[in-house]
Amino acid sequence: MAQTIWIHKLVDAKKADAEGMGYICEHLFQGLTQSEASLTKTKGWNPVPDATTKDGSTYAALFCDSCAKNYNNGNVRMAKEAVLDKDGYP
């Protein structure tokens, strides 16, 4: 079974840093919250405009290299917690 890829919603202010993608994978999310800076490309930089969840919803998401490799249609899930606040940090 494919590994689940968790994505986190970005606030509008951060979308510009993610090439307009509205969501990022948990690894990029962790890098963003730890560095207290903008997104970095150290873990990879793979825009996926139509990342698809199990129920068929699609999201414009930015994946790290490992998530991009693991991605299969339907194995993306929305993280319920840790939506970034208006300042871009949890």
Ligand SMILES: [Zn+2]
């Ligand atoms: Zn990732």
